[in-house]
Amino acid sequence: MVICAEAGLALEAAVERVATEMREANRALAEEFAATAADLRVLPDRREALLNMGARTGLEPLRRLGGTLAQTLQYGTPLAQALRVLAAELRHEMLMRFEARAARLPVILTIPTILFILPCIFLVVGGPAVLRAMDTFAGH
Numbered sequence: 001m002v003i004c005a006e007a008g009l010a011l012e013a014a015v016e017r018v019a020t021e022m023r024e025a026n027r028a029l030a031e032e033f034a035a036t037a038a039d040l041r042v043l044p045d046r047r048e049a050l051l052n053m054g055a056r057t058g059l060e061p062l063r064r065l066g067g068t069l070a071q072t073l074q075y076g077t078p079l080a081q082a083l084r085v086l087a088a089e090l091r092h093e094m095l096m097r098f099e100a101r102a103a104r105l106p107v108i109l110t111i112p113t114i115l116f117i118l119p120c121i122f123l124v125v126g127g128p129a130v131l132r133a134m135d136t137f138a139g140h
Contacts, residue, residue, distance in 0.1 A: 002087065005080040011069065012040045014079075032057055036066075046073055061090055 004014035019033035032053060039049035047070040054063025064086060072082045 002080050002083045005083060011046070011073070011079065012037060015040060032062070046070075064090070 001014050001018050004017050009017065015033055016037040019030050019037055022030040022033065035056070036049060036053045039052055040046055043049045043052075050066040050070045050073070052066070054060075054066040057063075068082050068086045069079075071077070072079050
């Protein structure tokens with residue numbers, strides 16, 4: 001949408017273009033953008049059409065996108081700049097979620113390590129000593 005906005009396309013045309021371009025990558029999202037484009041053509045209030053996008057899906061990023069687009073229409077702020085800021089915020093939040101999941105990984109890997117790797121290490125390290133002790137006690 002940033003590219004479409006910087007190319008000078010109107011909001012309706014940009015939403016329609018994103019819907020057609022995303023059809024191969026993410027069909028559900030493309031259909032949602034197509035429904036939003038249809039709402040923009042039909043509904044008298046463009047703001048309502050944009051807010052419906054987030055309400056229909058229930059997804060926070062699309063809710064924020066609809067809100068951002070509605071605010072740019074209401075206050076007349078540059079569309080491309082608002083979309084760039086929103087994209088940066090969403091990328092940052094996604095990176096924070098990935099880092100939080102990665103921080104939990106050592107805790108999750110502790111149990112498989114204890115169950116599968118440590119017994120093998122004990123067997124390799126302590127096996128010869130146990131065999132020698134059995135030979136010593138069996139010989140007496």
